[in-house]
Amino acid sequence: MSKGTLLAGVLVAAVGLGAGGVALATQTANSASATGAPGVAFEKGHPGPRGPKGPGKLAEGVTLVVGVVKSVENGKLVVTKDGGGEASLTTDSSTKFRGGELSGLKQGQRVTVRVKDGKALGVAVASAHASGTVTGVDGDKATLIERSGLQVALDLSGVSEKPKNGDLVVVTGTVSDGKTIKVEKVRQLPK
DSSP, X not given: OOHHHHHHHHHHHHHHHHHHHHHHHHHHHXXXXXXXXXXXXXXXXXXXXXXXXXXXXXXXXXXXXXXXXXXXXXXXXXXXXXXXXXXXXXOOTTOEEETSOGGGOOTTOEEEEEXXXXXXXXXXXXXXXXXXXXXXXXXXXXXXXXXXXXXXXXXXXXXXXXXXXXXXXXXXXXXXXXXEEEEEEEEEOOO
């Protein structure tokens, strides 16, 4: 087989694949618009991935409340919402809690709550993550400089092995005051 014949075969295959890809993309776009889900093709009546509303969608009448726990009592959860205001929500045995028991919630923890008609359907404690270089270690306090240059205050009282100045790390924990990560886990990264 000559180089010219091989090149011609490759060009024909590329044009054929390109045309087929355009036809497939057109068919997918037409199917998607028929179901009201742009960019995703499902047969009419198909519920879509992860429920009738698709990924990241909430069921009808369900909203999210994001903020900090003000108080939690038997049957009642009060959240100070990001942006101001409070949400007083009822809880019961059907309220789902990711990561433990609802009774384990503490004042000051950041949460995301799925709510319908004033009832907490599900509560998740927000986890904070940051990565960068540790600087200014002083006992249980340190600063992390992220790749972008942003500085993050760290509370290291919850970890036994504390990072040192210059360590490149990924930290995971919770934020209670809106600016300091109370570190629960530290992972060293190679330099």
